[in-house]
Amino acid sequence: MTVFGGATVAACSLAAALAMIRWLRVAQREHYLPGSVTRFALRWWGQDPATGFAFLVALAGVVLAWRWRGAALAAALVVAFGPPGLGLRGRTSPLAWTRRLTTLAAVSVVLAVAAVVVAALLGRGPVGAGAVALAVPVLVDLGSAVTGPFETVAARTYVGRARERLLKVAPTVVAITGSYGKTSTKGYVAHLVAGSKTVVASPASFNNRAGLARAVNENLADGTDVFVAEMGTYGPGEIAELSSWLVPDIAVITAIGPVHLERFRSEDRIVEAKAEILPAARAVVLNVDDERLARLADQAEERGQRVRRVSSGSTDADVYVGSRHPAGDERGVGDDGAPTLVVDGSEVGPSAPGARPGNVACAVAVALELGVPVAEIGRRLPTLPTAPHRLEVGVGAGGFLVLDDTYNANPAGATAALAALATTAPPSGRKVVVTPGMVELGPVQVERNTAFGRAAAEVADDLVVVGRTNRRALLAGATAGATADETPVGREPVRCVVVADRDEAVAWVRDHLGPGDIVLYENDLPDHYP
16 A cells, blocks of 8 residues: 555544544434434435535545545545534533443444455455445444444343342332323322332333333332332333333333334334333223224233223223313313312312323222322312423523423423413513424324424424524424414514524523513423434
8 A cells, every 4th residue: 555545544543533423422422322323414404405515525535546546535535524514622512422322332343443454455455444434333333233232231230239129129110101291190109109119210212121110229218118110112012021020010101202213114113112011911091082092901801911001081081180170161171270070970179270181090990009198189179289390391591481392292281382482471571482493203203293393383482403404394384374364463474593502592592681581491302413
């Protein structure tokens, strides 16, 4: 290899090292799922025509390097500084050099070096180095696939310890899953049960194998009566594996929706994956407002399990939380704005204003199954806690109201958040929605974000769109109403503002809002999204 060829290989290798740092961070944020980094790479390089053109220049450089070795420098230059916006360190989700990440990095580097060495031995060193620089996301995904089985074996120690701890303490295990509402329902259950029993809930979003094993090992104290576990899944088999050692006594499915549809491909597959929580439980709680969950309730009853059907739309359910007059027009809201609890046809009392009725109904059914007296449930119901960053109400530095819904990322929750904005807003104040939109909705992502943009335009005076991921869909929805002359008489069309990131959005809000105004922060994407 000539000196110039060696320098080209070195430049491409340096670019690959910088790319490795960027894409390892994405792998960590996406829970080391094989294929996720490549998917994000396509998203980043395709974020706009200029970025896509830069990638094509890099690809052309690799192809031309077969004839002119120096052409590979184009790939080195593009990869070293791109894609634009994906930083090395990260603002909201910095890289954490854990043992698992270090292992993945080592395997990915070995794969990259092996590819360059083979190319050099074939007399195509610059071509190989340039191709490796471009293919770092694929190599990281391949590394995740290679290390995955070893990580599964390594986790068995912690899972085994958690299993032993569960056998020793012997709490009643309440396992909660669903496309959304898991965290809120978990908090509601803990609150309703805490007055009668000693209860421990898995913290934050510790809802996978590693997180739940850690929650059990670190938090499950002797004498605990009830352990409430939130169970999440990114694919079939995960909840079944969790339920094999964290065996539910009471299993709950809160709701089914298009969350993670990008991974599951269909809502029917989501139902199947969530239903893995049911077979081992002695009792199940299902929100039968969804016909698919109603069918699961029938199947569970046929298996001989005790079933509690809950609803916010039908008083025929065992537990109903909704309107004080269910047959009336204002279904889901009582006369004073608070949903009302009905158990077996008997009214118990009001719930906390703002609490999602379906989630409350699930939590009440669990409390009843745990033997909490109805009167105690009714007494604690008005003081249900608000899950952090889920429609939390605060006051900004400028005196304006803040609705913090940044941990909500599903269409149903987004609709509820807009309703909350409309009812909470001061009469003459300025209403602002700040959002990057919703992600992981697969084939319906554009449709749902367009609909959300349109709905936001009907409520808000300003729509601040954060980032590029859903920018086009949100703006299309927001401007559709104005184009169709659907803006109410006497009201100006929504003003759309585009910002690069959350910090810029917060700065805009501080500069433009004051006392009497209100802002809704709806969802918040970490900065490994464009």
